[in-house]
Amino acid sequence: MKVFVAGSKGQLGWELQRTAPAGVEFHGWDLPDLDITDAPQVALLMAQIKPDLLINSAAYTAVDKAEAEVDVAWRVNSDGAGVLAAAAASVGAAFLHVSTDFVFDGSSSRPYQPDAVCAPVSVYGASKLGGELAVMRAHCNATIIRTSWVYSVHGGNFVKTMLKLMSEKPALNVIADQIGTPTWARGLAGLLWQLGQSQGGLQGRPYAGRTLHYADAGTASWFDYAVAIQEEALALGMLTKAIPINPIRTEDYPTAAQRPSYSVMNRDSGWSVSGVAPHWRSQLRLMLRELTEKNTQ
Numbered sequence: 639m640k641v642f643v644a645g646s647k648g649q650l651g652w653e654l655q656r657t658a659p660a661g662v663e664f665h666g667w668d669l670p671d672l673d674i675t676d677a678p679q680v681a682l683l684m685a686q687i688k689p690d691l692l693i694n695s696a697a698y699t700a701v702d703k704a705e706a707e708v709d710v711a712w713r714v715n716s717d718g719a720g721v722l723a724a725a726a727a728s729v730g731a732a733f734l735h736v737s738t739d740f741v742f743d744g745s746s747s748r749p750y751q752p753d754a755v756c757a758p759v760s761v762y763g764a765s766k767l768g769g770e771l772a773v774m775r776a777h778c779n780a781t782i783i784r785t786s787w788v789y790s791v792h793g794g795n796f797v798k799t800m801l802k803l804m805s806e807k808p809a810l811n812v813i814a815d816q817i818g819t820p821t822w823a824r825g826l827a828g829l830l831w832q833l834g835q836s837q838g839g840l841q842g843r844p845y846a847g848r849t850l851h852y853a854d855a856g857t858a859s860w861f862d863y864a865v866a867i868q869e870e871a872l873a874l875g876m877l878t879k880a881i882p883i884n885p886i887r888t889e890d891y892p893t894a895a896q897r898p899s900y901s902v903m904n905r906d907s908g909w910s911v912s913g914v915a916p917h918w919r920s921q922l923r924l925m926l927r928e929l930t931e932k933n934t935q
């Protein structure tokens with residue numbers, strides 16, 4: 639199966655590349671060689687490669703910066719997603735598109751179902767919702783996978799930022815009133831490969847036209863997450879001493895973008911495909927172990 643992955647240098651794209659199943663001919667593309675907003679370039683590549691499956695993990699993911707760079711965020715997350723979906727449709731390729739829990743406003747107190755009303759509160763969230771609509775318009779058999787709070791040993795993320803700050807600062811203040819679910823990009827990559835093998839393969843496309851939710855199991859605030867990172871990192875010898883971590887409120891840490899206060903998704907749809915629902919904390923432990931091994935090599 640020929641698979642074209644857009645955004646192959648990002649956290650998820652990198653995990654997709656290293657976990658590609660046997661039999662997959664992997665074509666990974668990213669900036670500067672591929673700009674997903676460049677429709678003629680995308681069409682040309684698609685005609686040359688003729689993939690069976692296209693996975694879009696490319697995105698503008700700088701949530702705060704997007705508030706000032708509205709046009710770029712929309713061009714990449716909405717227009718670019720539509721360009722890829724149209725190109726995939728034109729060569730008959732299946733299409734998997736990755737989206738976000740930030741399409742929700744966070745006012746719920748119960749996990750969001752895939753068909754819950756979307757009402758993003760940030761430019762990033764709105765541009766990603768724009769991308770979902772553009773994808774569905776351009777490719778009626780596409781599958782959208784929403785996920786949340788993604789991290790990996792590759793790239794920048796909350797885990798790596800916390801580890802750095804915990805080794806440099808005497809104490810940390812971390813937001814305790816935003817609740818979501820950390821998700822290891824490795825598990826998400828595994829789900830995409832499972833979906834890809836059913837969508838891009840020859841067995842029909844059971845998830846065509848559907849929106850699925852996938853994240854690790856459990857829930858956490860950023861504060862819970864930071865405390866867990868410190869505990870696990872101390873146990874692995876990645877940190878030498880514990881520092882105080884203080885819970886604070888959102889209003890005590892102003893950011894350019896507003897974030898949903900509760901962005902927990904109901905993940906049954908994704909877990910029914912993956913067949914597993916690993917807890918975020920055990921996934922965090924695995925990722926930190928991998929990071930330790932990487933740092934000692």
Ligand SMILES: NC(=O)c1ccc[n+]([C@@H]2O[C@H](COP(=O)([O-])OP(=O)(O)OC[C@H]3O[C@@H](n4cnc5c(N)ncnc54)[C@H](OP(=O)(O)O)[C@@H]3O)[C@@H](O)[C@H]2O)c1
Binds near residue numbers: 648
């Ligand atoms: N990270 C999260 O917490 C999170 C949460 C929920 C959903 N998601 C979604 O999950 C997916 C994967 O996220 P991720 O964390 O892997 O993101 P990431 O690490 O930021 O990777 C995105 C990749 O896309 C590339 N890219 C940006 N603009 C592009 C363009 N015009 N053409 C081609 N490539 C372009 C980026 O390149 P540059 O780095 O050079 O810009 C980067 O390599 C995205 O759809 C994201 O919206 C992420």
